[in-house]
Amino acid sequence: MAYFLYYLVFLPLSYLPWPVIYGLATGLKWLNWYGIGYRKSVVVSNIRRSFPAYDDRQVRSLALDYYGFFFDSVAESIKLFSMSKGAAVRRCKVVNPEVVDHLREAGRSFIAYGAHFSNWEIAALSFQPQFAGFQVMGIYSPLKNEVLDKLFRDNRGRTGTQLVSRRVVQEYYDEHDGTPTVEFFVADQSPSNIIWQKLLWTTFLGQTTAFLAGPERYAVRYDRPVYYMNLRRQGRGYYTAKLIPITDTPRLTEPGFITEAFARRLEHEVRSNPATWLWSHRRWKRSVPEEVASLLRTHDHLPPEYAREG
Numbered sequence: 461m462a463y464f465l466y467y468l469v470f471l472p473l474s475y476l477p478w479p480v481i482y483g484l485a486t487g488l489k490w491l492n493w494y495g496i497g498y499r500k501s502v503v504v505s506n507i508r509r510s511f512p513a514y515d516d517r518q519v520r521s522l523a524l525d526y527y528g529f530f531f532d533s534v535a536e537s538i539k540l541f542s543m544s545k546g547a548a549v550r551r552c553k554v555v556n557p558e559v560v561d562h563l564r565e566a567g568r569s570f571i572a573y574g575a576h577f578s579n580w581e582i583a584a585l586s587f588q589p590q591f592a593g594f595q596v597m598g599i600y601s602p603l604k605n606e607v608l609d610k611l612f613r614d615n616r617g618r619t620g621t622q623l624v625s626r627r628v629v630q631e632y633y634d635e636h637d638g639t640p641t642v643e644f645f646v647a648d649q650s651p652s653n654i655i656w657q658k659l660l661w662t663t664f665l666g667q668t669t670a671f672l673a674g675p676e677r678y679a680v681r682y683d684r685p686v687y688y689m690n691l692r693r694q695g696r697g698y699y700t701a702k703l704i705p706i707t708d709t710p711r712l713t714e715p716g717f718i719t720e721a722f723a724r725r726l727e728h729e730v731r732s733n734p735a736t737w738l739w740s741h742r743r744w745k746r747s748v749p750e751e752v753a754s755l756l757r758t759h760d761h762l763p764p765e766y767a768r769e770g
Contacts, residue, residue: 462607466541474541481539482696485531492527499740503527506739510665510730525735529693536697537581545589545619552579552586552691552699559703560642563685564593569641570685571675573706573722575648576738577729578691578699581616584644587701588620591642597622598644599629629674633682643684645675647719648726650743660719661748664727668748676718679710686710686718688725693736 473481492498503523507514514522540548563570574580588596598616600623603609617623622641624632651659651670659670679686686706693699706721707713730737 462605462611465608466611470538471541473538474543478539478697481535482532485535486528488531488534489524489527492531493524502742503739506741506743507734509667509744511734512666522734523739526737526739529735530738530740532696533579533581536579539697540581540585541615543585545585548582548586548619549589551697552582552701554587554590554701554703556702557590557592559705560591560594560685560687564640567638567640568685569594569636569639569643569682570687571643571645571679572687572689572703573675573725574644574646574689574691575726575729576646576741577648577726577733578693578736580646580691582699583689583691583701584616584621585619587642587644593640595622595639595641596620596644597624597632597641599624599626599646601626629678633678636682643678644689647672647675647722648743650741650745660716660723662720662723664723665730667744669723669744670746671719671723673716673719675722676710676716679707679718680713683711688722690725690729692729692733 476484493500500523503526504519507519507522507526511518511522543551560570574583584598598621600613600616602625603612613623649672651672658673660673660676661668661670663669664671675686678684685708688704688706690702690704691699692702704725706718706725710718
């Protein structure tokens with residue numbers, strides 16, 4: 461079934477002209493809003509929680525803008541199955557790769573924080589040709605269907621990007637051969653099955669929110685400089701990526717500083733360009749543990765090795 465979907469649906473669709481595939485995306489936007497309703501309640505709820513001053517008209521407008529972007533990004537991701545490396549680079553340009561030249565020359569790897577913001581699928585395809593002297597590595601969540609997982613993994617990696625399952629990240633670091641690497645973490649997902657003390661709790665979009673502290677722990681343990689990858693949509697099918705430094709000396713930062721800096725940068729981006737964040741993700745699907753809520757209510761600080769109040 462998975463091969464059927466790929467060879468008879470996804471791959472043929474990828475050869476459609478851009479105007480046609482965007483026309484289909486626009487049609488799906490309206491069909492979803494008035495009919496299918498894919499995660500519509502989640503999107504509306506997330507927007508209301510994050511922008512409490514919005515009235516019904518503003519909430520509806522942002523939700524529609526989001527679905528417009530969402531289905532455009534689905535269309536763009538399908539186009540990637542037949543997109544050349546040169547086309548991918550033209551459509552997602554890293555504007556300042558030279559800011560990490562000193563790391564490449566020193567033979568050092570670095571961590572780049574990303575988020576479910578703009579189209580990370582096209583970024584995965586375009587980054588390797590733009591970071592000369594570095595191996596680009598991306599952490600990803602495997603699909604349940606092994607055939608589809610392989611098809612999507614092979615497509616994402618066909619320009620040279622190395623993909624590492626989130627289940628074996630520690631093994632990757634233990635076996636890393638020292639090649640200068642750009643290590644991408646998409647770090648805004650909702651944590652699952654992790655005890656609350658191992659998360660960073662902060663205020664994000666006006667809500668008490670947990671962030672995974674794993675990338676920060678790897679940065680400190682393996683002395684990786686840290687950057688935020690600012691990915692912005694410039695128009696349909698076109699993006700720019702900019703590296704923004706967080707720290708070149710992670711072992712000198714206070715516990716929680718790196719994760720907090722990422723949260724603040726991402727919050728700024730979401731407020732500036734709200735339609736291109738993944739509002740259909742159940743970001744706040746779990747309640748705040750009573751231990752955390754109690755500490756926040758009394759204005760006490762959470763243990764500094766795990767959290768910092770925003």
